[in-house]
Amino acid sequence: xxxxxxxxxxxxxxxxxxxxxxxxxxxxxxxxxxxxxxxxxxxxxxxxxxxxxxxxxxxxxxxxxxxxxxxxxxxxxxxxxxxxxxxxxxxxxxxxxxxxxxxxxxxxxxxxxxxxxxxxxxxxxxxxxxxxxxxxxxxxxxxxxxxxxxxxxxxxxxxxxxxxxxxxxxxxxxxxxxxxxxxxxxxxxxxxxxxxxxxxxxxxxxxxxxxxxxxxxxxxxxxxxxxxxxxxxxxxxxxxxxxxxxxxxxxxxxxxxxxxxxxxxxxxxxxxxxxxxxxxxxxxxxxxxxxxxxxxxxxxxxxxxxxxxxxxxxxxxxxxxxxxxxxxxxxxxxxxxxx
Numbered sequence: 306x307x308x309x310x311x312x313x314x315x316x317x318x319x320x321x322x323x324x325x326x327x328x329x330x331x332x333x334x335x336x337x338x339x340x341x342x343x344x345x346x347x348x349x350x351x352x353x354x355x356x357x358x359x360x361x362x363x364x365x366x367x368x369x370x371x372x373x374x375x376x377x378x379x380x381x382x383x384x385x386x387x388x389x390x391x392x393x394x395x396x397x398x399x400x401x402x403x404x405x406x407x408x409x410x411x412x413x414x415x416x417x418x419x420x421x422x423x424x425x426x427x428x429x430x431x432x433x434x435x436x437x438x439x440x441x442x443x444x445x446x447x448x449x450x451x452x453x454x455x456x457x458x459x460x461x462x463x464x465x466x467x468x469x470x471x472x473x474x475x476x477x478x479x480x481x482x483x484x485x486x487x488x489x490x491x492x493x494x495x496x497x498x499x500x501x502x503x504x505x506x507x508x509x510x511x512x513x514x515x516x517x518x519x520x521x522x523x524x525x526x527x528x529x530x531x532x533x534x535x536x537x538x539x540x541x542x543x544x545x546x547x548x549x550x551x552x553x554x555x556x557x558x559x560x561x562x563x564x565x566x567x568x569x570x571x572x573x574x575x576x577x578x579x580x581x582x583x584x585x586x587x588x589x590x591x592x593x594x595x596x597x598x599x600x601x602x603x604x605x606x607x608x609x610x611x612x613x614x615x616x617x618x619x620x621x622x623x624x625x626x627x628x629x630x631x632x633x634x635x636x637x638x639x640x641x642x643x644x
Contacts, residue, residue: 310343311372313405314495315518317359318441321373321429326436328427336389336428339438339518340376342407344398344423345369351418357403361495366421373429374405375438377518379492380557382461385413385420388521396425404493406518438516448539452485452546453640454570458560458593459553460583465600466549469577471500472623474547476633478505480644485543487511489534490558491551492519501547508541510534520551520558527559531566545642546570554591561591573639575623578602581611588616596639597632599623 312322321341328343346368355363356372366372376389379401387401391409399410400421410420429436455473457466470486477484486501488511498509512520514537515530522530538546548567554560564571574593577600578584584598598620602608609620619635621628633644 309371311356311364311366311370312359313372313374313403314357314359314361315375315405315438315493315513316341316373317495318438318514318516319436320441321436322359326429326431329430329433329435330425330427331435333392335435336376337437338377338389338522339516341373341429341436341438342376343371343373343426343429344407345371345426346421346423347397348419348422350421353418354400354421355403356400356405356421357495359495361499363403371426372400372405372423374400374407375518376408377401377406377492378408378521379406379519380521381492381552382556383414384417386411392425398423398425402492402494404495404518406492438513438518442514442516442533445533445536446540448536450535450539450570452538452543452570453572453642454546454548454567455573455575455636455640456564456567456571457547457549457575457577458564458587458595459550459577459600460579460587461553465577466551467497467500469575469599469623470547470549471504473575473632473636474501474506475504476629476636476644477545477547477642480642482544482642483507483542484545484547485538485541486547487534487538488549488551489531489563490520490560492558493517497549497551506547507543508538510537522559524559524562527562528566531559531563535566545640553587554593555587564593572641573597573636575599578612581608581615584612584616584618588618594618596635597621597623
């Protein structure tokens with residue numbers, strides 16, 4: 306194991322911690338999304354910032370340490386945007402997510418702390434060839450995806466999708482069903498799918514498992530990766546699939562592509578929303594009618610009433626235990642699985 310590097314969670318599909326590699330500088334023209342690269346931390350940013358390790362644990366950092374992450378892109382409405390494509394001659398980048406997504410910071414909310422800044426040391430290489438996330442994607446058995454889906458979407462990032470998915474996963478597991486859980490779009494963090502594993506999901510996966518650091522990529526690339534993900538899930542022969550679409554389907558993470566691919570399998574759609582007006586906007590823009598609205602928009606009686614009056618849909622605060630019986634009734638009716 307190379308103890309001189311912090312291996313971020315985007316390396317969790319790789320063998321980089323166990324097997325030798327070299328680090329070689331490559332011309333920018335040879336860089337691509339999903340390349341594994343080594344960087345040295347120049348500015349650790351806020352003391353509140355940590356890196357996510359391959360096991361999901363968070364680790365603090367100090368200046369001068371080195372890490373292994375992956376080149377990628379982020380376009381978060383509430384936090385930060387960045388891309389490796391904008392890296393300049395000084396070869397400085399930011400850690401765009403705690404998972405080790407690396408790229409030039411292009412904008413940042415004033416409400417989040419200064420991010421970790423790093424300098425590019427070189428690409429991870431073996432036998433003179435750069436090592437990428439794609440090198441560790443396992444062959445998949447071809448199978449037809451035909452699992453009923455409870456779909457979780459949001460009006461933005463941090464709207465409560467993962468919390469809601471965790472609650473619903475728990476209910477299906479309590480009822481004795483086999484559950485396959487997945488996050489199909491977003492920017493790589495291991496914690497989201499680990500949250501589903503923590504409440505008993507029989508299998509968990511996300512786009513990192515098929516070689517993407519985030520799902521900002523050409524549609525045709527994402528469609529191939531999505532096909533692989535759904536194949537992996539199909540083999541599980543689960544009773545129900547709990548599927549999260551990261552960020553919002555209107556953001557450039559290919560959420561719309563994922564939803565369209567799943568459309569015939571979706572039995573229940575749960576929308577996590579920041580406010581009632583966001584519910585209305587997403588429904589109109591994306592032609593999506595959720596079965597349940599939850600998240601911040603459902604926190605008060607005023608919010609749930611406005612969702613109903615403005616959008617004509619049911620709002621439930623899923624973290625309030627008093628709503629559990631009604632949630633179970635809706636899920637049972639929509640999926641045909643008794644809870």
